[in-house]
Amino acid sequence: MLFSELHFRTGSGPKGSIEVICGSMFSGKTEELIRRLRRAQIAKLNVEIFKPRIDTRYNDSDVVSHNANSIPSTPIENSSSILLLGTDTQVVGIDEAQFFDEGLPDVCIQLAAKGIRVIVAGLDMDFQGKPFGPMPALMAIAEDVTKVHAVCVQCGAPATFSYRTVASGSKILLGEMESYEPRCRVCFNTTAY
Template sequence: MFIEPFNTHKTGWIEVVCGSMFSGKTEELIRRLKRAQIANMRVEIFKPAVDTRYDEHDVVSHDASRIRSTPVSASQNILLLADEVEVVGIDEAQFFDEGIVEVAETLARSGVRVIIAGLDMDFSGKPFGPMPQILATADYITKLHAICVRCGNIANFSYRKTDQTQKVMLGETESYEPRCRSCFYEGQQA
């Protein structure tokens, strides 16, 4: 009977970059993916098809960094399109269906490095979409913070400046601003 040596086992993992809007999540995702490309790794990047804020195809950060991606309407499509890759990037994971958790697990178990970026909380300060489950199964988590536009403290909440109440509402500085806990709840009560 042949037993494979431990050090040749192909190991994948899940990295998550989370935080509020304007904290640099997508910028960090792009940085990690470009480094993988520089290392000549086979990389595929995916984003939800509903996110067309900056570009229909590219993943674009607020500071205009960009990387080519494939928009997908359902998480299962990622498994179909991520054939023979070493690194998979997924942006705006909070907008995907709950199946994204199993997609990430399947990829990681097959030896793929999976890098996921997304909002951990919605505009009301509640866990957002599949992000709690993604965070629970991640091997590495990086939580980024923005700066509160009201007081200058560390911000980890995305405050919605409009009266809209739907959970998913694409927008930028016209609709959202980063706030610290105190300023966020002060705004919620106003």
């Protein structure tokens, strides 16, 4: 059982918390987010799930993993929209957090202060190996940070970097295996930008 699951179930009442699931592309971040949210639903907790409106790779509204597991969500433009959720919400899931604005950490703090368990998943680094969006701040304020790893397609070592295989200088380029591949530090740095 994760610290936050134990923390939520002990004490005199619901205790808010922030959990972050991070790593490179193809590391299983969304899969882990869906697993935790389904467990909360099985426990009959009221769950709300959000994703950035720009992420339409697999589905316009559902959160979908690379393994095709999915869970219904609400696509939103900015992080402040999350604060409009229902008053009986006990767990909030947020996917692709790196695409949200810099206000997301404050939104998560407000939710946790209300006793809500907040589970956030996102890329910790961009295609250049630099911290991505609000993820560093979220990792700093979280009670629990889980870093998951993919497998380097070059050498088979644990991969922590998302190497972009197509020419584009844009910070945000939605794509899958046609645009990115997971790489370890050594393989990433041998052909880094």
